[in-house]
Amino acid sequence: xxxxxxxxxxxxxxxxxxxxxxxxxxxxxxxxxxxxxxxxxxxxxxxxxxxxxxxxxxxxxxxxxxxxxxxxxxxxxxxxxxxxxxxxxxxxxxxxxxxxxxxxxxxxxxxxxxxxxxxxxxxxxxxxxxxxxxxxxxxxxxxxxxxxxxxxxxxxxxxxxxxxxxxxxxxxxxxxxxxxxxxxxxxxxxxxxxxxxxxxxxxxxxxxxxxxxxxxxxxxxxxxxxxxxxxxxxxxxxxxxxxxxxxxxxxxxxxxxxxxxxxxxxxxxxxxxxxxxxxxx
Amino acid sequence: xxxxxxxxxxxxxxxxxxxxxxxxxxxxxxxxxxxxxxxxxxxxxxxxxxxxxxxxxxxxxxxxxxxxxxxxxxxxxxxxxxxxxxxxxxxxxxxxxxxxxxxxxxxxxxxxxxxxxxxxxxxxxxxxxxxxxxxxxxxxxxxxxxxxxxxxxxxxxxxxxxxxxxxxxxxxxxxxxxxxxxxxxxxxxxxxxxxxxxxxxxxxxxxxxxxxxxxxxxxxxxxxxxxxxxxxxxxxxxxxxxxxxxxxxxxxxxxxxxxx
Numbered sequence: 001x002x003x004x005x006x007x008x009x010x011x012x013x014x015x016x017x018x019x020x021x022x023x024x025x026x027x028x029x030x031x032x033x034x035x036x037x038x039x040x041x042x043x044x045x046x047x048x049x050x051x052x053x054x055x056x057x058x059x060x061x062x063x064x065x066x067x068x069x070x071x072x073x074x075x076x077x078x079x080x081x082x083x084x085x086x087x088x089x090x091x092x093x094x095x096x097x098x099x100x101x102x103x104x105x106x107x108x109x110x111x112x113x114x115x116x117x118x119x120x121x122x123x124x125x126x127x128x129x130x131x132x133x134x135x136x137x138x139x140x141x142x143x144x145x146x147x148x149x150x151x152x153x154x155x156x157x158x159x160x161x162x163x164x165x166x167x168x169x170x171x172x173x174x175x176x177x178x179x180x181x182x183x184x185x186x187x188x189x190x191x192x193x194x195x196x197x198x199x200x201x202x203x204x205x206x207x208x209x210x211x212x213x214x215x216x217x218x219x220x221x222x223x224x225x226x227x228x229x230x231x232x233x234x235x236x237x238x239x240x241x242x243x244x245x246x247x248x249x250x251x252x253x254x255x256x257x258x259x260x261x262x263x264x265x266x267x268x269x270x271x272x273x274x275x276x277x278x279x280x281x
Numbered sequence: 282x283x284x285x286x287x288x289x290x291x292x293x294x295x296x297x298x299x300x301x302x303x304x305x306x307x308x309x310x311x312x313x314x315x316x317x318x319x320x321x322x323x324x325x326x327x328x329x330x331x332x333x334x335x336x337x338x339x340x341x342x343x344x345x346x347x348x349x350x351x352x353x354x355x356x357x358x359x360x361x362x363x364x365x366x367x368x369x370x371x372x373x374x375x376x377x378x379x380x381x382x383x384x385x386x387x388x389x390x391x392x393x394x395x396x397x398x399x400x401x402x403x404x405x406x407x408x409x410x411x412x413x414x415x416x417x418x419x420x421x422x423x424x425x426x427x428x429x430x431x432x433x434x435x436x437x438x439x440x441x442x443x444x445x446x447x448x449x450x451x452x453x454x455x456x457x458x459x460x461x462x463x464x465x466x467x468x469x470x471x472x473x474x475x476x477x478x479x480x481x482x483x484x485x486x487x488x489x490x491x492x493x494x495x496x497x498x499x500x501x502x503x504x505x506x507x508x509x510x511x512x513x514x515x516x517x518x519x520x521x522x523x524x525x526x527x528x529x530x531x532x533x534x535x536x537x538x539x540x541x
Contacts, residue, residue, distance in 0.1 A: 009359035010367065016352055017374050020415040021422075024389020025381050031392065074297075077290035085287025101524045102298065104474070107481050108498040109516035112509040115502075117304030124300055155301065158294065187283075216382030219483035223499050233384055240388050240488055255385045266380045 029259070031252035044253035052230065053245075053254065060215060060232040061261070063146060067153035068210035072203060074154070075161025083169040096166065099159035106156045111223035114152045118143050144225045152224060153214045160213060161206055168202035168276060205272030212265035216258065232258055302517070309510035321511040330497060338486075338494035341410075342479040345417040346472040349425040350461075352418065354468065357429045358460050361438050375426040378419050387416060387485045409489050416485045421475035428474070432467025433460075466530055473527040477520050 035041040048054070082092045117124050120137060128134045142148055172195055180190040196203075218233040227234055236258065238244045239251040312320040325331050360368050378386070390412055394402035402408035441463070445455045461468070483495035498516070502509040 006359075006363045010356050010364060010371070013352055013356040013371070016415070016418075017377075020390075020419050021374070021377055021381070021386065024386055024393050025377075027389045027393050028385055074290075074294060077286075078294045081287035081290045085290070086284045087287045087291055091291065097524070097528060098298070100528075101521055104477050104524070105517060105520050108483050108495055108502065109481060109513040112498075112502055112513035113301040113305040113517070116308035116510040116513070117301040123304035123307050155298070158297075212380070216384070218382075218384050219481075219495065219499070222483070223502050226503070233382065236384055236388070237484070237488070240384070240391065251388075255388050258382055258385055259380075262380055262382060 025259070028252050028255045031249060032256035035249065044247075044249045045256075047247065047250045048253050048257055050250075053235070053250075056230045056232050056235045057257065057261075059146065059229070063150055063153070063231060064211045064215040066146075066150045067157050067214045068207050070150070071154055071157030071161050071210050072207050075158045075206075076165055076203070078158070079162045079166045079169055083166060084172075095162065099162040101159075103156050103159040103163060106217060107219035108223040110152060110155055111220050114143060114148075114155075114224065118148070118151070144228055146229075149221060149224065149229065149231075152220060153217065157210050157214060160210060164206045164209065165199075165202060168199055172198065199276075201272040201275035205269045205276060208265045208268035208272065212262040212269070215262055215265070305510050305513050305517075309507060309514050312507040321507040322515075325501075325508050325511050325515070334492050334494045334497035337492055338480050338482075341414060341417060341493065342476045344414055345421055345479050346475050348414060348418045349421050349471070349475055350468055353422070353425045353429050353471075354461055354464065355456055357426060357433055358438065358456060361430075361433055362442060372426075372430075375422050379423050383416075383420060383484050384488070386419060387488045390416060391488065403489070409491060413485060413489050413491050413493075416489075417475075417479045417482065420478055420482070420485075421471070424474045424478070425471040428467045428471030429464055432464035436460075436463055466533070469530045470527045473523040473530075477523040480519060481516055 032044050033040055033042070035043060048057075078095070081087055082089075082095055114122075116122050118136075118141075119125065125136060128136060143152075176194055176198075177190055180194050185193070216233065218237055221229065221231055221234055222237060225234070227238055232254065235244070236251065236254050239254065243251070245251055245254075309321050310317040310319070312318060312324070356371065360371055391403065394400055394408075394412055396404045402412045438460075441459060442455060445459050450459070481495050481498065482493065483499060486493035487496045487499070498509070498512050501512060
């Protein structure tokens with residue numbers, strides 16, 4: 001009797017989750033497999049092979065890969081510097097606080113910040129021209145491009161990496177390093193044969209999470225480029241607003257494609273994290 | 282050698298993060314020709330649309346926090362007390378908003394709650410506001426749940442509950458007067474994070490056509506030169522404020538706990 005009524009306590013949560021998370025998502029997923037008459041079809045998914053949609057997925061994935069890879073690299077270097085690199089210990093707290101803020105500073109204001117900095121009349125653009133005579137726009141740089149967007153995304157990717165990887169770096173025991181040194185390992189050997197293999201799942205997991213993080217970002221890209229760079233979220237945004245693909249069900253298929261990509265990335269993160277935790281005890 | 286590398290990484294990173302902040306600040310002061318002035322800020326603050334949309338988003342953020350607390354605190358408490366076997370399921374659901382992009386969720390809302398559906402929420406302004414509110418609560422769910430669950434893990438939920446029950450307290454009283462005050466620090470940190478997320482949110486508000494701060498900023502960015510930089514400075518200051526308060530409260534809470 002007692003256990004029979006316990007589930008009532010979590011009923012509000014489940015009602016909320018079903019109404020505003022599960023059902024809306026299911027609706028899109030089912031819509032991706034239906035034709036306008038409501039019959040089952042794979043034609044929508046096949047429609048994803050249209051060149052402009054393939055292109056948008058390709059450029060989205062490339063931007064996400066680039067910003068995740070660079071974010072991992074720089075974030076790792078910065079985290080390693082404060083955890084074990086011999087810089088003063090007081091630097092760690094401000095870095096972590098700043099990372100907490102910056103990883104949430106995405107969206108429209110971030111786009112504005114980069115326009116004011118690296119836009120045609122931005123501070124860095126002007127200073128480079130006045131001080132060094134370098135005109136980055138004449139050299140082919142454009143903020144509203146692949147590299148411009150990647151550079152902007154790094155502003156929230158690097159801090160996220162720092163937040164994720166710092167605990168893993170702190171989990172590296174000093175004994176392991178000492179043991180390696182006693183056995184005659186150089187610093188390079190220690191990193192190559194001890195530290196990196198232990199950190200590998202954490203790094204791969206962080207990479208997957210960063211990838212998903214930038215793949216789903218809409219606001220930054222939209223405020224930065226308008227609709228001039230057709231990455232997946234921007235195209236889907238235009239589709240929802242005005243059916244630019246002229247086929248609602250193709251829109252569902254595109255949204256479904258987004259879920260599949262972020263889903264795979266997150267699954268990779270979860271698997272890698274459970275592997276990494278083996279060493280964290 | 283190692284130090285050189287470390288300093289190199291820190292300095293390069295600091296440059297990358299500081300330059301856009303300095304650039305934005307400098308740009309926001311450049312509105313008047315030839316000298317620095319606060320004209321861009323004056324222009325933004327004097328805009329009635331700024332006040333209206335900012336007010337709307339602040340109200341939405343506060344309501345999101347309220348809704349989030351109402352959903353998350355009783356659930357997390359109940360699961361710890363009575364249904365520990367359900368914990369992985371609940372945790373999985375609370376992580377879903379990180380997996381499913383917001384744009385897909387709101388796409389689903391538009392399809393599911395349109396005017397020809399069973400629950401035509403998008404038919405009226407109030408209904409759409411309600412839908413946006415629930416959307417925001419969904420976005421905040423991972424952060425709120427994680428914060429509250431961590432807070433609960435520091436309590437002996439079972440003993441507290443039994444003590445309260447033996448003194449004759451009902452469920453509402455236990456959750457409202459006993460559990461909630463004990464996890465207040467955690468709730469606050471979840472609340473500030475939710476606030477920071479909601480205040481500038483763009484995608485959901487734009488697609489549901491609500492007059493929120495995010496779409497307003499985007500519109501201003503498409504039409505003006507200096508005001509967007511001023512807005513970015515204001516938004517960054519607001520995010521800093523939220524995070525700073527969050528850190529302060531969690532630090533105060535931990536000081537109090539160790540003092541006890």
